[in-house]
Amino acid sequence: MRIIDQLLLQNKAWAEERAALDPDFFLRLSQTQRPHTLWIGCSDSRVSVNVITETEPGEIFVHRNIANLVVSTDFNLLSVIEYAVDVLKVELIILCGHESCGGVQAALTMPDSHELIFVGTWLRNIRDIYRLHRQEIDILDSEEDRVNRLSELSAREQAHNLAQSFIIQRAWQRGQPLTIHGVMYSLKTGTLRPVAEIASPPSALGPAIKGGSKQ
Numbered sequence: 001m002r003i004i005d006q007l008l009l010q011n012k013a014w015a016e017e018r019a020a021l022d023p024d025f026f027l028r029l030s031q032t033q034r035p036h037t038l039w040i041g042c043s044d045s046r047v048s049v050n051v052i053t054e055t056e057p058g059e060i061f062v063h064r065n066i067a068n069l070v071v072s073t074d075f076n077l078l079s080v081i082e083y084a085v086d087v088l089k090v091e092l093i094i095l096c097g098h099e100s101c102g103g104v105q106a107a108l109t110m111p112d113s114h115e116l117i118f119v120g121t122w123l124r125n126i127r128d129i130y131r132l133h134r135q136e137i138d139i140l141d142s143e144e145d146r147v148n149r150l151s152e153l154s155a156r157e158q159a160h161n162l163a164q165s166f167i168i169q170r171a172w173q174r175g176q177p178l179t180i181h182g183v184m185y186s187l188k189t190g191t192l193r194p195v196a197e198i199a200s201p202p203s204a205l206g207p208a209i210k211g212g213s214k215q
């Protein structure tokens with residue numbers, strides 16, 4: 001069977017099963033969405049947000065790109081954040097990095113002249129973080145450890161990039177409750193681990209930033 005036919009078949013079975021369990025499920029979802037969370041994660045096929053968080057359609061607004069980067073010139077990402085914060089009023093933004101990230105690995109190992117021009121250009125954002133933490137990363141014994149450490153450092157950096165964005169700063173200034181969490185997903189255990197938390201500031205001194213565990 002072709003993959004498309006298999007996917008359509010599985011979708012039909014899923015829709016019928018959901019409708020049987022909850023006859024109003026699709027009617028409710030078709031009328032509005034009220035997600036509580038914006039998820040910014042990697043495009044990696046193994047980090048599937050609704051599956052790993054056991055959430056339902058309608059709960060999480062999603063943006064994914066290679067290596068879960070928050071780049072201040074990315075209008076695609078910025079429009080997603082703006083809509084999520086200003087219109088949907090999400091209370092939580094999760095920036096999710098993951099272990100064994102192919103994007104981070106490529107940033108560490110792929111030469112600039114690699115034929116994947118767009119991927120290479122995009123991943124320069126990771127290389128900048130690597131340069132900042134090079135000593136700490138290079139002493140690690142295995143490539144796996146180096147990739148995972150850089151992924152975590154990047155997840156924290158992206159969470160802070162997010163906090164510095166105009167959209168988030170504006171939301172905090174008007175008193176909108178909104179917290180940013182950086183997390184790391186382990187492909188080996190299927191678990192999420194917090195690595196950063198940035199809450200709305202109690203005063204005009206700037207956001208309250210907490211580090212996370214290093215493990």
Ligand SMILES: [Zn+2]
Nearest residue numbers: 042044101102
């Ligand atoms: Zn990845």
